[in-house]
Amino acid sequence: MEKTTVAVLFGGCSSEHEVSRISAASVIRNIPRDKYSIVSIGITKDGRWLLFGGSPEDIESGAWEKDPGNRPALISPDRSVHGILAKSGETWETIPVDVVFPVLHGKNGEDGTVQGLFQLAAIPFVGCSTLSSAICMDKAVANSLMETAGIAQAHYLWFFSENYKTGAQKIKLKIGARLGYPVFIKPANAGSSVGISKVNSEEELDAAVEKAAHEDGKILVEEAIEGQEVECAVLGLSHPEASIPGEIAASAEFYDYDDKYKNGTSRLYIPAHVPEGTAQKIRETAARAYRLLGCSGLARVDFFVRKSDGAVLLNELNTMPGFTGISMYPKLWEACGLPYPELMDRLIGLALEKYGQKRA
Template identity: 50%
Template sequence: MSKKLRVAVLFGGKSGEHEVSLASAASVLKALDREKFDIIPIGITQEGLFRLGVDALPMLEGKAEQEEINRLQRSLPAVVSGTHRLPAFRKEEFDVVFPVLHGTYGEDGTIQGFLEIANIPYVGAGVLASSVGMDKAVSKKVFAEAGLPQAKYVSILKADFKREREAVLSRIETELGYPCFVKPANLGSSVGISKAKDRQELIKSLELAAAYDRKIVVEEFIPAHEVEVAVLGNDEPEASVPGEIVSSNEFYDYKAKYIDGKSVMRIPAELPQETAEQLRKMAIRAFKAIDGSGLARVDFFIRKDTGAILLNEINTMPGFTQYSMYAKLWEHSGVSYSELVTKLIELALERYEEKAQLRTDFAVE
């Protein structure tokens, strides 16, 4: 009988998406195959403290079933515990890390860089893809270079808005007009995003976004259907069927995603076959453009007036409960949630082994 892999599941984090991460992690912990994996939960508090093993379990209360928490507690080795500012991650302790972290300090390349230095395989995108995917201003430039169509946008710095408010407002009004959407460049789950219909609302929206990030992205309003595609793989990724979001609010904000429960996911989206195939191809192009690996959810707009497809953004660690769009898209594409979790670990190990074959020395021939 082969030895079980030791999987460290990272969750929580110093992010506005802390609570979303806890919900995602609870689903992952339950879905992990106990015949294949030994599981070590690691919670990161909003203050940046790492809680290992049994000390991480209280963070899951209210997110995971108590029976599941008790089962984890019984299976954990007593030696892996404690609270640390920055614990030592060693290959002797973990075979692979599953960072179920959304937003800053988790989805932006920071934890990925830490795990690269520790020389431990990890699930999901690497340092570059994570940081580019997280920064909407940078990713838009990368997608433009790849020839992917997008909505018009303006990227501004918080410092510029403070110093040259009138010039910034005039530029947005001239280039985009009203209504428009204002977003922090480096955040997900629709945190800090708002719709501005006039100058007064624009000022409030910019101030809100600036509270979350030093860089702000403002986009033109597109009357459109919001459609999402899940991507899975490394160098030869596959795309799921597209799914459509029918929001309960004026746009798909944090409340519509996680609180009121009234938004509807249509899977598969009611689209012509040709459009669905085009979306899947564009999703893979976007994934490859940022050098993605493991997983990503790629979000699109389909204009209601012309039917044109516009790339919105890419998420390298999307919401990951069994009821999230990413998981449901693969379920409808023939991959169960448990199979999906196992596949992502296999992809992490595949990428690690491939990188291990690269030379790190140099000798003159």
């Protein structure tokens, strides 16, 4: 049987570059080699695309970037190429690709930018469409759509960071009147909890807004919810499947970047410690939000279960969730009887199915 060629992209011009490398190394280790051949393209922080033929260990450590065998490469938007163009001496070599797995987190990777390239090239890819990726990355837009659809979520407001410079006092008054304290200050377009601060009083706002503004020019403010943090993995196209929910007991004040990807000291409970009816509502809401925002392939949907009344509040959708050794998405599917290698097979299959192709 002829193997399907999968191009794995990793790195990227994003504050989540390191996370992408760790996720990609894990993805490469778990893609079944009896069915798939893999080519890897690393994207440096300054935006260079390099064809890399080394080990996942070097991807994970960052040593890949110094590999002497690296060659400049790109995904061609020309549909007659249908693959990678890699520099070979004074010419460019064509490497045909059947599907792309963009293991890219955050801006310039998870936000619809590279997805648009793949759609132009008519190359199947794992994950959501250009539009859906962009919507889910911009949490202010996603929140507005979910609010219109009647999906319960934390109270929020948003503003442009440039408006804060000239009208901070007005914005502070609005936050105090609508949300009270504590609140979370977030960049609207970022992931992996990068740029997020918990703010307990008006005096802490300036520093938190400045931190978030380093990541994005649009700032989201959300009421702090006291309760459980619960996540649900979703998989599929027009009839998505939702996993059993998992719960995060954060070791810090909230589930931040270090907890997610560095120290791994948070505790994960699968299944989540919630009543059966609550778990079912989480799964139903996850699938509904997934369809509402046009997701396809995969997404992780994050929730709060409020302590005071047990209300299920949707937090956000992540269209390329982490795939590290401590990431919730693959762990949830494993708990549902879908091991990591089989999950990779399903995701690649869904990418091909979305483009009306059949595997051998």
